[in-house]
Amino acid sequence: MNKFSKILSVSVLIATSLYASNDENIVNFEKKRIAQNPNVEVKSIKINTKKELPLNGWSGYILDVEAMVQGKSINAKDILFSDGKYISLELIDSETGKSLKDLVTPNLTDNFHDKSKLIAGNHNAKDKIVIFSDPLCPFCKDYVPDVIKYVNKNKDSIALYYYNFPLSIHPAATPLSKLIEVAKHKGVKDVELRAYEIDWEPYFDVKTTDEKKILEAFNKEFKTNIKLEEISTNEIKALIEKDITMGEEVMVAGTPTIFVNKVKDSTKLKYETLGKK
Numbered sequence: 001m002n003k004f005s006k007i008l009s010v011s012v013l014i015a016t017s018l019y020a021s022n023d024e025n026i027v028n029f030e031k032k033r034i035a036q037n038p039n040v041e042v043k044s045i046k047i048n049t050k051k052e053l054p055l056n057g058w059s060g061y062i063l064d065v066e067a068m069v070q071g072k073s074i075n076a077k078d079i080l081f082s083d084g085k086y087i088s089l090e091l092i093d094s095e096t097g098k099s100l101k102d103l104v105t106p107n108l109t110d111n112f113h114d115k116s117k118l119i120a121g122n123h124n125a126k127d128k129i130v131i132f133s134d135p136l137c138p139f140c141k142d143y144v145p146d147v148i149k150y151v152n153k154n155k156d157s158i159a160l161y162y163y164n165f166p167l168s169i170h171p172a173a174t175p176l177s178k179l180i181e182v183a184k185h186k187g188v189k190d191v192e193l194r195a196y197e198i199d200w201e202p203y204f205d206v207k208t209t210d211e212k213k214i215l216e217a218f219n220k221e222f223k224t225n226i227k228l229e230e231i232s233t234n235e236i237k238a239l240i241e242k243d244i245t246m247g248e249e250v251m252v253a254g255t256p257t258i259f260v261n262k263v264k265d266s267t268k269l270k271y272e273t274l275g276k277k
Contacts (some may be wrong), residue, residue, distance in 0.1 A: 003176070005226075007184065012240075013057065020031060020085070022048070023047055023061075025047050025148060026061050026063070026082055026087065027046070027047065027063070028220055030045050030063055030078065031045055034065070035167070038081055038106045039069060039070055040067050040068070040078060041067060041069075041140065042065070042066075042067050043065045043068060043073075043187040044064075044065075045063055045064070045065050045066070045210075046064045047061055047063060047064075048063060048064045048077065048106070049061070049062040049104070049106060050062075053081070053100055053103060053104075054103070054164065055091070055100070057083040058081055058082070058083045058091070060079060060080075060081050060084065060100065060101070060103060060104030061081070061104070062077055062079055062104055063077065063078045064077060065173075077249070077251055079101050079104050079251070098266065101251075102264060102266045105250065105264045106249070106250045106251060107259075107262045107263040108130060108259050109262075112161065112163075112246065112250075112259070113128050113130070113159065113161060117130075117161040117162055117163060118159060118161055119157045119161070119162040119192050119193075120148050120151040120155065120158075121154070121156075121157075121158045121159040121160050122155060122156055122157070122158070122159055123159050124159075125156070125157050125158050125159045125272040126157070127157060127158045127159070127260075128158070128159045128161065128260075128261040129147065129151065129158060129160045129161065129259070129260055129271050130160075130161045130258070130260065130262075131144060131147060131160070131162055131256055131257070131259075132243075132247045132252045132255060132256065132258075134164075134165055134167045134170055134173045134255040134256075135166070135173055135177060135195050136170040136172055136206045137170065137173075137174040137177050137255045137256065139192045139255070139256065140196065140197050140255050141197075143154065143256050143268065144196050145196050145197055145210070147160065147250070147258070148160065148192065148193045150272065150275075151271075151275075153275070154274065154276075157274070162192055163247060164177040164180075164181070164239075164240050164244070165243060165244060165247045165255050165257070166244075167208055167254075169207075169208070169212065170206040171206070171207055172200075172204055172205070172206050172207065172208045172209070173206070174213055174240065175211045175215070176200070176214055176218070178227060178231040178236050178237075178239055178240060179215065180192060180213070181232055181236060181239055181240070182226055182231055182236060183218075183222060183224055184188055186224070188222060191222070192263055194221075194258065195218075198221050200217060203216075203220075211228060211231065211232075215231070225275030232235045242258065250264075256268070258271065260274070
């Protein structure tokens, strides 16, 4: 989650308000809510998407927020809910405990099916999977290899695209993600799968910022000779940043996040229905 998203999430104004009667009031509510933070100057807020919810009279709104945060221009998205009378920052299904935000998450566009991000399967396949993941996220390490192996078994009928989304709670994930990309461009096969299956704990802690230690571990496991300067180029930095930005565009906040045929799958199990006749 980026810095501005955190600011949005902790902005004070609790769950509901007797504010809204139309879309304009949704925008005004958001402006006043964010403006309570003295470090944020709101430039513009626009409604990106409005989706009806399976809750009588309620809709979910995706808002595009442009603001200045400590002198830096920031673009972010936020979600609000309204039934025309009340506004809520969150709606939870009492039976499942799940947030209804998943029902409002933007769908992917075709540009997320970028052939350069393909790691398994057939780019021309009808069924397409997109994963945003952190290689040091414990759940990702269990989950992502299973998805890759499943797609490999159905490689003619599924395409799998991988986007780097290293989390700030795992500082070591960023240099590791850079190493995966460098190795991939050097022709190392199945680098994502292998990187996820390796136990990195004996080599370094997930919170380390010692890139040299991470590099030495990677070179040892993969029998490569990647240099520190190769993961320090502007090109590789921009690649990781672009992946993160694309994730934030579709409101990825945690990992792994998976989209099946452009739609976010909160169950993370729909991929198992693909490729079957």
